[in-house]
Amino acid sequence: MFKALLRTRFQSYLNYMTGGNRNKKGAKKRGALYIVLYAYLAVCFAVLIGSFFNAVAGPFHEAGLDWLYFAFYGMMSFAMMFIFSIFMTQSQMYDAKDNELLLSMPVPPSYILGSRIAALVLENLAYGLVVAVPALCIWLRAASMDAGSVAAFVIISLLMPFFVFAITGVFSYLLHLVLSRFRNKTIFGVLFAVAFLGLYFYFYTRINTYIQLLATSGQAVADSIAYYARPVYWMGEAMAGGNIKYLIFVSLIFAGVFALIYVFLSATFIKSATTKRGAAKIKYKRREMRVSSVKAALMGKEIRKLLSSTTYLLNAGMGLLLLVIGSVYLVVKRSAVRLMLEQLPGIEDFAFPIGALLIAFMISLSLFAPPSISLEGRSIWIPKSMPVKASTVLMSKADMQILLTLPVGLLAWCVLAYVIESNPLIMAISAAFIAAFSVFEAVMGVAVNLRFPKLDWANEAQVVKQGASVTICMFGSMLLVIIPVVLYVVFLIDKVEIWLAMTVFTVILAVGAAAIIAYLRSDKAALRFYDL
Amino acid sequence: MLRIEHLTKRFGDRCAVDDLSLHIAPGEIYGFIGPNGAGKTTTIKSCCGILRFDEGEIYIDGKSIKSDPLGCKRALAYIPDEPDMYEFLSGIKYLNFVADIFGVSKTDREERIHHYADAFELTGDLAQPISAYSHGMKQKLAVIAGLIHAPKLIIMDEPFVGLDPIATHKLRTIMREHCDRGGAIFFSTHVLEVAEKLCDSVAILRQGRLVASGPMEQVRGDASLEEVFLELEERDV
DSSP states (O other), rough: HHHHHHHHHHHHHHHHHHHEEEEEHHHHHHHHHHHHHHHHHHHHHHHHHHHHHHHHHHOOOOOOOOHHHHHHHHHHHHHHHHHHHHHHHHHHHHSTHHHHHHHTTOOHHHHHHHHHHHHHHHHHHHHHHHHHHHHHHOOOOOSSHHHHHHHHHHHHHHHHHHHHHHHHHHHHHHHHHHHOOOOHHHHHHHHHHHHHHHHHEEEEEEEEHHHHHHHHHHHHHHHHHHHHHHHHHHHHHHHHHHHHHHHHHHHHHOOOOOHHHHHHHHHHHHHHHHHHOOOOOOOOOOOOOOOOOOOHHHHHHHHHHHOOOOOHHHHHHHHHHHHHHHHHHHHHHHHHHHHHTHHHHTTTHHHHHHHHHHHHHHHHHHOTTTTTTTTGGGGHHHHSSSOHHHHHHHHHHHHHHHHHHHHHHHHHHHHHHHSSSSOOHHHHHHHHHHHHHHHHHHHHHHHHHHHHHOOOOOHHHHHTTTTTHHHHHHHHHHHOOOOOOOOIIIIITSSSOOHHHHHHHHHHHHHHHHHHHHTHHHHHHHHHHHHH | OOOEEEEEEEEEEEEEEEEEEEEOOOEEEEEEETTTTTSHHHHHHTTTTTSSSSSSEETTTTTTTTOOOEEEEEEEEEEEESSOTTTTSSHHHHHHHHHHTTTOOOOHHHHHHHHHHTTTTTTGGTTTGGGGGOHHHHHHHHHHHHHHTTTEEEEEESSSTTTTHHHHHHHHHHHHHHHHHTTTEEEEOOOOOOOOOOOOOEEEEEEEEEEEEEHHHHHHHTTTTTHHHHHHHHHHH
């Protein structure tokens, strides 16, 4: 029975990666593409994380603080898994649409929970590997490890995902408990996530300070950790010196906490997954109804959908949030930025375009349109049966993204103009570039989702976070920013002026956007939409 | 009001609907019955422009669903068997959204929404999110949404599933009133008793093929509809 549940769960994961069973022909290709894209992301993270380990491995080893290096590995691994899985855990466990169906079957709740946990633990393990591989490689280059240390490293790395699940499981339970009492869950969910991310970014922006602190006062930091966070010390010592006693302590803590939480979550699962608490009935009062045009009604529906889902809002809106935070930061640090730019000779012509590219990069992380068709789910019959052209429905999804990204992008451009002095031509081209990029991103998101739709999801997080269209758009957009920059820097920087290169790029984007809009308005796109 | 001519729809090698022809006149309640997998829902979805078909033609109020799909959709209302609606909207916001899409005037939408919501005893729940509705309440909301734009033709797929007896009675009354005003109704059902009492005409479908159709009295003869249905099934087996 448990095997069947596990099979279903992994089949579901596989379906989202390969586009499901409907188009088996392209499934393998899509699966391979998906693996390549995720491998690319993993390498990016591994390089970032590796740079940190590279900075501390030598000094720690020379100071005889090998255990501290591994303690940091453990903490970073924990943080990586926790950050990436906290919201997924909540939605996978409590918001899955098949919870009630499975609970109605003669399946013990612990099995249902167990199958969900298995998937989440494997996901954690994947995130953990992104930290483990660079940490191990860099350490082996800077120092050496005996067989006992390697074994301890492997055992702790394998047990860590279970421990992280236990912690995220408790957070998810509490979050679900709190959210289920509020009528407007989205606001509280977003507030929680923003507070959480704020904390994360606070630490992230101070990471250099911490590295410096570690390099200069490693011993003092080590003493504090060894004194106040004893299990972290045990963990580091077990991996650094192959200390079996400490390895057993840490393993018992990880396994024990996981077992306790698993028992607790199993006991509370039925109640938590099925009880609808709190929200008092809203009394209907007759009011004058607002009449809107078809386009406004469709757009309003898209916006309401966005605002009703914490998962959608946070995942799709991350780029915009970063853009707003970055813009405010730039205004506050205007003098410091100007001073820094003055100290960089030859940057004056490039500073503004680089800023515009960064804005585009943030817009590329704003993925409102790519899951928007998939999010119609089983309600897809509504737009298909309405007396509205398919192109109007499809464009309303793109318009929603444009409405959100274009004003924020142009606002960020205004901030850029306030902070960085540049010639009017470059500024004007940059504004056009941001506008063209925003429109291109939005229409491309819809077109890709029309090509890779997923309507039979059990949990909207699966299309918002893991859907093929979201993944393709995210990586495609990043490459769209990165490749022209690399091409320009490598081949054209001495031959073509930056304003001309940007103009060409903007025109290509505008033409591309126009071509995609023409496709979305075509009969071909309409037929594809009605075939969904 | 609805004319289906030689409709054929295939899913791969399987023929879901095979050369089906039907004619539903204004003022007529037309029942569509058949076993599971007979092709009822496929036919209904084809009529509503939700599903493309391979051969044949469908006319709604004289307009072709192929050449003028929007004109056809404006004239009809589709009420699906599974009332999956936008759960993030409240009942009233969903109805207002549908009214916007069909271009219903402010006065008409207010009057119709409150009239039908009162009839189905749903008014008190209109401010609730649809996600909080029971299956029956969603079904009632889907019916109200279908009636907002005063369609000429109402196409319903198993409309009575999930409705309580009072709502079922109310829906039957509304269906009859709609046809008395010159509209037409085409609906599928497994409840043969309802079909027998309510329908003016009936079509029986089996494995995508029409096995009997016509006025209820003619199809039924001296037997009950259930007996006719079972006899046709046995004959084909």
